[in-house]
Amino acid sequence: MAFCDDILVHVSRSFAAVIRQLPDRLLVDILVFYLVLRALDTIEDDTTAFASPEEKIDYLLNFHRTALADPDWNLQHVGQGDERRLLQQFPQCHRVYAKLAAPSRRVVADVTARMATGMAEFVRKDLGQGTTNTEQYNRYCHFVAGLVGEGLSRLFAASGLEAGSFAGELHLSDQMGLFLQKTNIIRDYLEDYVDQRAFWPQSVWKKYAATDDLGYFAQSIGTDDGRDRALGCLNELVTDALELVPDCLTYLARLQCQEIFRFCAIPQVMAIATLDKCYHNVNVFTGVVKIRKGLSCKLLLRTNTLSQVHETFY
Incomplete structure (x- = not known):
C-alpha cells in the first residue's frame, strides 16, 4: 500500500x-x-x-x-x-x-x-491531424474517460455509500468523463499537435483552417485572419464541451455521500474554470493555458455543496 x-x-x-x-x-x-x-x-x-x-x-x-x-x-x-x-x-x-x-x-x-x-x-489510426470527425472524437473520449466515470459509479454503488442503482447511471457517468477529457484535449492543442497525436476533430477544424494542416492555427495566429479562424474553431469545441454540463450537474445532484460529492465535483469545477480560461484565448495556440493556483485554491474551498458548484458553473 x-x-x-x-x-x-x-x-x-x-x-x-x-x-x-x-x-x-x-x-x-x-x-x-x-x-x-x-x-x-x-x-x-x-x-x-x-x-x-x-x-x-x-x-x-x-x-x-x-x-x-x-x-x-x-x-x-x-x-x-x-x-x-x-x-x-x-x-x-x-x-x-x-x-x-x-x-x-x-x-x-x-x-x-x-x-x-x-x-x-x-x-x-493516424492522429497527426486529429480524429476524423466528432463521432470518432466522442468515441475516443468514451473509451479513455467515459469508462472511468462508469467504473467510479459502480465502485460507489459497490461500497454501499451510494445507492445500488447508481451502478446503472451509465449515460451520466459517461458524460462526466467526457467533460473532463474534452477539456484536456482542447487545452492541449499545441502539445498534442507537436506529438503528432492530436484529437481535435477534422470535421470541425477544417471548417476554419485555410490549409489541411491542424498546425495552421498555431502558425497563423499572428495574423488577423488566422487569429479569427483559430478562435472560431476553439470556441466551437468549447461550446461542444459545454453541452455536457447539464448532465454533469444532474449526476452531482444525485450523489448522497458528501465525500464522494467533493471527489466528483472538484475535477468538474476545475474543468469549467479551464474552459473559461481557454474560451477565445489565443494562448491555447502558443502554449498551455492553466488556471492560477490562487483560483484553484478558491475553487477547492467553494466546492462543498451543489449550490456552490452551480455558482461556479454559471
Whole structure:
C-alpha cells in the first residue's frame, strides 16, 4: 500500500489531492483503479517502446489477463519517469488489487478490459491531424474517460455509500468523463499537435483552417485572419464541451455521500474554470493555458455543496 500511495503522488498530484476527499472504505479501491488505468495508459502513450503496432495492441488487449492475473507481471522498458516505475514495480499494485473485495476487482478488471479494447482500436489510426470527425472524437473520449466515470459509479454503488442503482447511471457517468477529457484535449492543442497525436476533430477544424494542416492555427495566429479562424474553431469545441454540463450537474445532484460529492465535483469545477480560461484565448495556440493556483485554491474551498458548484458553473 505504501508504494501505491507514493507512486500516486508522483504520477498525478492533482488526483492524489482529490482522492483524499474519499472515505477510507472507498479510497483504496479507487486508488488501485486509478493506478491500474494509469499503467494501461502508459502503454498506450508510449510511441517508441514497441516493435510494431501489433505488439502494442497485444499488450493492451491482454493487460487484464496478465497484469491483473499474474502477481509477478511487470514491464521494464515502457513509459518515462514515474510512469515507467509504476510498470516496473506493478507487482506491488497487484498485491493491493488482490486484497480488494471481489465486486471491486470485477469492476476494475471489466473497465480495464473495455478501455484497452478501445485504445487498441486507435493504435493504427493516424492522429497527426486529429480524429476524423466528432463521432470518432466522442468515441475516443468514451473509451479513455467515459469508462472511468462508469467504473467510479459502480465502485460507489459497490461500497454501499451510494445507492445500488447508481451502478446503472451509465449515460451520466459517461458524460462526466467526457467533460473532463474534452477539456484536456482542447487545452492541449499545441502539445498534442507537436506529438503528432492530436484529437481535435477534422470535421470541425477544417471548417476554419485555410490549409489541411491542424498546425495552421498555431502558425497563423499572428495574423488577423488566422487569429479569427483559430478562435472560431476553439470556441466551437468549447461550446461542444459545454453541452455536457447539464448532465454533469444532474449526476452531482444525485450523489448522497458528501465525500464522494467533493471527489466528483472538484475535477468538474476545475474543468469549467479551464474552459473559461481557454474560451477565445489565443494562448491555447502558443502554449498551455492553466488556471492560477490562487483560483484553484478558491475553487477547492467553494466546492462543498451543489449550490456552490452551480455558482461556479454559471
